[in-house]
Amino acid sequence: MIFLRRQLPLLITLITGLLFAAQYYVPHPASEQMLTSATKWLQIIGGFALILGVTSLFHQHAVKIRRQEAGWGYSLVLYAGMIGTIAVGLWANGKESVDGAMTAFGWVYNYMMVPLQGTMFAILAFFIASAAYRSFRAKSREAAVLLVAAMIVMMGRVPLGEYLIPLSGDVSSWILNVLNASVRRAILIGVSLGAVALSFKIIFGVERSYLGGGKE
């Protein structure tokens, strides 16, 4: 039983991991065919993962409604939104438009999803300004450098800035292309080494937190 519960999953990871890492170096059509089918499988499995999440959401709000916790009415709104969208979606075969004509599903998408998403993102602009005001202070020499660089790039990225201070465009482009690119590259290489190390640990069963349950 231990084998089925603990070792077999680790063995599956080891085999799939090694197989698909090795696949990269093998140009033979057989190996390419394997990659084609396996990535298609991954696409399908990815779809099923969603059910897992939705079940959790369903459960969580069902509990709220059953216990009539504070704000359970909003959970009803959530249910209504979800079931309503699914109903019109299935009715429209999952298409927002058919031959150029908008379906009811398309209506929900265009007049509910789109404005809600767009507005949430728009709030970001306001928050950026308030965060900048609140915490962008020259508390130290480093912070002062950050501040000056940020201002130059902000000037250089808009036409008004370039109009007022013509040099700002070139300077901000230099900051982005030279200073920024090299620092990002350093972080990128470091993070990539981390990613490769982690992948190795996963494949060889050293890191198993993804199976849940700590050391067991």
Add this chain to the structure above:
Amino acid sequence: MRVNRQVSTIRRSTGRTFWTLICSAWLCSSVFAQSSVMPPQDVRVFDTPSDEGGSLTVQWAPSSWDVPDVRYQVLVGDAAATDPASFTIIAEFPGNSKYVKDAKTAWWTRNVDKTWHQVLVRSGKGVEVKDGTPYAVAVTAVQGDQRVFSPVLVATPSPDWFNWNQLNNLVIAVSFGGLVFYTISHAKRNEIFLRRIPGLDAVDEAIGRATELGKPILYLTGAHDLHDPSTIAAAVILGKVAKRAALYETELIVPHREPITMAVCQEITKQAYLEAGKPDLFKEDANFFITADQFSYTAAVDGIMLRKKPAANFFMGAYFAESLLLTETGASTGAIQIAGTDSDHQLPFFVTTCDYTLIGEELYAASAYLSKEPVQIGTLRGQDIGKAVVLSTIAMGVALATFGAITGAQWPQIILDLFRDLK
């Protein structure tokens, strides 16, 4: 599979000789422009090495009349055919193009000098190149009405089982992997010093404050799935935070964007409560899924922050545009905020709005530091050594490249090519 490891001696010739060659080729062509062209010399046809099949490689030596006026044609025909004039033309190009050096192959897989011509024969209009079938190939030089043929050669394409151009990639993968496992086993036997990260003291402080105020702790694991090191690090840190929260009997809220991460984090939290000796306090719904959609998730988490007013907010893992929407809202409720992310594009937002931020790999280091497990610490050591190697490679590489540029020597390039991405 043909692999020729011989490093041609011609390659050691300096760049100047190369230029002399080119110049003389140009001179010759202008002087003897009217003279007749010769058949292409030393033509070789063979199955393309390190490929998925369905392709042949044709190579021939450069000649004195490699000029735009003279055109080369590559012809393919049935293996039994002998008259090249009846073959199908699959490529036609000016005499001064299509060299070995234009193809992106590693020098350790080359069998001729890089000044040779090279053309790949593949399936295309009029010709289908199948594995296992022999094909006859010839090269012609064309000038005006004149057309001279090379001898007809026959070769059979076949697929290969290893791409030798990616040998450097494999060597790096294997040696770095080996290094990581070595450092892990080393860390199991020896104590390794780990520099304390200031943000980590704050973790305890934040949990302590939440307990004092009797308010919950909010923990986010980021936007990515479990393939990502940042998510794994976030999950490991969650285990440690959950254990402390269990000890202090403080409520933990973990909203998720990714179903599989949620499932795994549930297990991790359960384990943490077990380890803390408080399994009865564990709540299955401490970890819950909201939605995979970026901003509805953000709206919902913002809502949780404003209504449940957690005293400590943890933002670990990968984030995108939602980062500031989360941290600004958190700041407005007065919570202690600790972030840890390798999403470098969001760092400025976290740094300005959070009390502590673990930058880049500090996130991985934090999971090592908190868990004190040799596996984690050893990995960190392995990564550090890897970084040192990359750094010295870059430093030496720049020096070599500069030396090569000044002296015109070719050998530095051979060394540098070991670190090039070649396919």
Add this chain to the structure above:
Amino acid sequence: MSLAERMLKIDRRIIFLVIGLCTLLPLLYPVGLPIRISSEVRGVYDHMESLPERSVFLLSIDFDPASKPELHPQAIALLRHAFRKDLRVIAMTLWVSGTGMAEQLVTQVAKEMGKEYGKDYAFLGWSPGGQAVIINMGQDLYSAFPSDYGGKPTKDLPVLDGVRNLKDVAYMVSLGAGRPGVEEWYVFGKDKYKFELGGGCTGVMAPGLYPLLRSGQINGLIGGLRGAAEYESLIGQKGKAVAGMDAQSATHLAIIVLVIICNVFYLSLQRAARTQRQIG
């Protein structure tokens, strides 16, 4: 509490109001300052210009309506350019919540340019799996997308004639607002399948892609609304991005002024504290 202290603790809703006005006013009273073209955006434009007619251009619309203000104008400008150059356009998305928007976007621009579905362009829709979709397309496009958005088998679309996988794509641009986005298209796509790749992204993410740009892994980058405005000026068809540049100019300036004010008060407080200490 001194003035400086009070100003530093100002209600953030006042700042929200300032930003709101700075966005709204320029949209009502546009100025139209000239926009300088950066080499990043020119990289994408020049490559599109160099493509012969009927080349295959793949556009992956990897964002959802949230990033619409920044990336939608980029997509429109790119599609206009592609249709004008008479390229074969294949559009798709890796972001499920972007599907409806992407479909409308492609249909709208195609209609405007008088293009025919199936012959001049196709919209493949969404497929789950992110990086798995990219690899699968690299191996076999028809396996990743057996049917297009409308449910027609992709194998029957004339626009896909001679296209087996990503290797047959002349140019591919990913307009990504996160993950999967430009980086994934490089790592799981171009790295192996060797097509030419360009990128577009939100303003916030743009600096993060510079290492890939400098190394030539992507041959150009359209960053945020500014990038979109540059592209619109390049194709000579000004749209929403150019119009939005005034608002962006104003908000950037407002934030700069706010940061300066906050620092002036902050430093004056610091100085006051220091003098007090010296006296004390």
Add this chain to the structure above:
Amino acid sequence: MDATILGAWVATGLTLLIFSFLYKDNPLFKLAEHLYVGVSVGYTIVKAYDTVIVHLVIKPIIENGEFALLIPVAIGMLMLTRYVPKAAWMSRYAFAFIVGMGAGLAIPRTISSFILKQIEDTVRPVLSLAGPDGVTFSMNRLSIAGLGKGWHEPASSFS
């Protein structure tokens, strides 16, 4: 009322409800927030059903007899065993497959794209033979927008 006009009103209304958050948290924002979560989950479910179940699984099986596609379906189903406490361990097989494959795919590709490629571009000469004057400082690493070209190959198509 026309569906489009109604839609415009709904859209405007929802926008205002979300923006009311800038003033402070309030029931109207809560309403919009919950509706948003519900609609977005619903939308994803519909799309996943249509794309995965209908177009990637059912159609290929019925039309082309690709019964091998039942394997990933089975793996996907294994994940759902999480909700049956006694069989929950079986979900590990699915996770093992996904995570293992992800890790395997990532190793060589990360090395190629983010380690080799980045080293390759960083390693450039700082000095070069420029013109008849002999050695000059090429300013390769410091030039604006990468004006300098590499020695062994053009810096990139972008520069």
